[in-house]
Amino acid sequence: MYDLFLQRAAGQPAALRDVIRTVRENLDVAPADILLSAIPDTLAGLAGRENILSDAIAGVRGSYDYVVVDCPPNVGLLTFNALKACSEAIVPMDPSFFSLHGIGKLLETFEVLAKETNHHIAARVLVTLYAGRSPFVKAVVDEIRRHLAGRHFDTVIRYSVKLAEAASHGVPIAAYCTRCAGFEDYQALTAELLQQEAAFPRDGQPSAPALTSEGVMFSLQAFDAERVHLAGDFNDWSLDGSEMEPIDGVWKKVVKLPPGRYRYRYVIDGRWQRDPLNADIEPSAYGGDDSILVVDESVASEHSPATVYTESASD
Incomplete structure (x- = not known):
């Protein structure tokens, strides 16, 4: 990952696929080492x-159901890169009042990110190292759930020495021990995530331009x-006449286009930006990058001039 950051920062061709390694069926990893910690100073x-x-990540997004980015426990350049690349954040925390205070500060950071970059993160807290026998720990978890209502997982990860052992051997808990609290809890977390995803389908979510x-x-x-x-x-x-229509925070517009190759950008409150969900970009003669869209002749509708209208106008 260190070389990937350096090469892409220098404008050189470097693909995430060149870094990715398959470690087991349905699981690929893009590894990093201690050199990555030097990136913030190098790219200052x-x-x-x-x-x-x-x-x-945009270059491989279509190849995976999920992309998980493991971040260091601080909000520096590397973590900021991860937040800009992701739509959701799982924030692990141990059940202590100091951690509860720190989580509040971290969630404030997410709000600043949304305000400054218009990139919103759905963040939820995951309680780990849970020792349920302690009345103090139970009280802290109750406080977490009270303060972070709707922003935490119901699942908690109990303390398990098997989790530490699995990490020391460099294998996932599912390959190390399936008869322990750690495995059971992470299975429960996976089930909770999938259940929530099923309850909120992605039909209304933004995407790269799509033909309808x-x-x-x-x-x-x-x-x-x-x-x-x-x-x-x-x-x-x-x-x-190019204003988009907001629907639950997602702005949409339908454009009838003849076959061809097009450049475009979004203009958010006067600020021009490329499409964050479209990996095809080219430098603009006026600075920055334009997003690129190709309408294939075999599937495009038969319209010679481009006719623009909002989704609501087409209903």
Whole structure:
């Protein structure tokens, strides 16, 4: 991962696929070592350094159901890269009042991230090292659930020496011991995650441009935005009539496009940015990057001029 950060920061071709190693069926790992800790100093002052990981993951996003990024216990450049690349955060904490105070500060950091970058993280706390026999620990967990209502997992990870042993051997608990509290708890956590995902389908979530029966659907998540426009060479980069429609924090617009290759950007409250969910980009002559969209002739609708309309207008 160290070389990946350096090469991408230098504008050199470097793909996450070159780093990934398969360790077992349905599990790939992109390993790192102690050298990665030098990245914050090495990239100090580099514009766009906080987007290196998200840009790298965008190139493999379609190959995996889940991408899990393991972060250090601090909020530095590496953690910020992970937060920019992910949509959810699992925050492990031991049941102590000091940890409860620290979690509050971390959640404030997520709010600052959302405000400054318009990137929202759904963060939930996972209680670990739980020793249920202690009245003190039970009281702390009750306090966590009271203060973080709706922002914590019901599952708790009990203290288990088998978890430490598995880590020391470099194997997951499922391959080390399936008859221990640690394995049972992580199974329960997985079941809780999958159950919650099933209850909230991703149909309404933003995605890279997708072809629909009405045209090309553009979507962007921007909860705090007042106005979002879609501008590209298909509408002469004009903001007139290009405003997107917000639906539960996701801004959408459908554009009828003939076959061809297009450049576009989103304009969020006057700030121009590329599509964060589209890995295909090219430098713009005016600075920054444009997102690239190719409408294939075999599937495009038969329209010569580009006709733009909002999703609500098509209903």
